[in-house]
Amino acid sequence: MQKTITLLVLAFVFSCALKAQDSFDPDVLLAQARTLILDDKYIEGRKIAFRALSKYPDYADILILVGRSYAWEGKNDSASIYLERAIIASPDYVDGYSAYLDNLSWAEQYDKADTVLAKARTNLGAPLPNELRYKESRLFYYKEEYDAAYDIAEDLFEKKYKSDDLLDYMQTLQRYRRNNAVGATYDYDSFEGDISSWNTFSFYARTRTKLTGTLIGRVTQSSRYDDNGTLFELDAYPSLGKKMYAYINIGGSSASFFPEFRVGASLYYNLPKAWEIDGGFRYLQFSETTTIYTASVGKYVGNWWFNLRGNLIPGTGNSLGISANFQARYYFKTGEDFFSAQLSSGVSPDEETRDPTQLLNSYRVRVGYQQLVTQRFMVYAFSGYSHDELGPDRFRNNLNFSLGLEYRF
Secondary structure (H helix, E strand, O other): OHHHHHHHHHHHHHHHHHHHHHOOOHHHHHHHHHHHHHOOOHHHHHHHHHHHHHHOOOOHHHHHHHHHHHHHOOOHHHHHHHHHHHHHHOOOOHHHHHHHHHHHHHOOOHHHHHHHHHHHHHHHOOOOOHHHHHHHHHHHHHOOOHHHHHHHHHHHHHOOOOOOOHHHHHHHHHHHOOOOEEEEEEEEEEOOOOOOOEEEEEEEEEEEEOOOEEEEEEEEEEEEOOEEEEEEEEEEEOEOOOOEEEEEEEEEEOOOOOOOEEEEEEEEEEEOOOEEEEEEEEEEEOOOEEEEEEEEEEEEEOOEEEEEEEEEEEOOOOOEEEEEEEEEEEEOOOOOOEEEEEEEEOOOOOOOOOOHHHOOEEEEEEEEEEEEOOOOEEEEEEEEEEEEEEEOOEEEEEEEEEEEEEEEO
């Protein structure tokens, strides 16, 4: 009898142990699966996720994780199955719609994405949460409806929506939008009595074509060195895909203080995490010919944009000139209202009013402000001070003021 009781007790303990072993915490399994999937171990991670779903088939976070893992592998149809289940299981859960919209955008299934957005409005109400509005803006972007995309992005920026790449994205949209405009600028340069002041007026017109991207024609008229001169330029920013675009410049003048001929080009590439890099050259034909090689790296951080540019200027023999420019902008209400500050040494490759061969070095600081007053009018003002080295023991100081106005239509 005692032996029978002992066997029954052992059987009960063994049964409880098996039952305990078979039970599990879905939150623990979710964490384990997420760790593996984020380490690109998709199959192993999904095995754990499927085990949890066998007991908890409506666990939305696990369904979303499985859906995203398939989307990251490019298996968009499989991803949609699980993300659809996640929305059905938790119709008021924003993460499900966010993941589903990402997957459909990557798969270029834009009509289905519109259906998901409509379902989100029904279940979550209007206006949509900011995270989904940002996805909606991206959807307009993918469909090449750039004005609609920008309107949403600008509203999100005004509401201080937190996204590392929002400003970078808005600048990209600006390149694609049809923004016809005319504008004028005035520059005044004083040299503290060393030479007479310079007065420079510039007039430009801007449009956009499919071939050239943004296209700008500019005429600059200046009086300096007791002479007058006119510089004609044409700038183009053709798109080379969603992440790359180019800058092309050509111009010329018969005035001695402007380049007789100038041409330049750069390639810009948008990297993840709101980084941008570019590289190119500028060819300037003054009394002597100068070629400048230039490259920069830029980064958007919250409302800030930082850019560091370096320039190499080959000289005669083995000489090599080096110049650098650091610029910071803080954006206010929109992606076009900003305060700017610059520190630089040497001559900028895009400074068409100065002959690089006439300066040994230059140190300058410049600050300014730009604001879009209305949807049609933009104004800006900048001021700078430079200390220019013209030769051994010969220096000249330069105080500059710039004013500008632009009208859009």
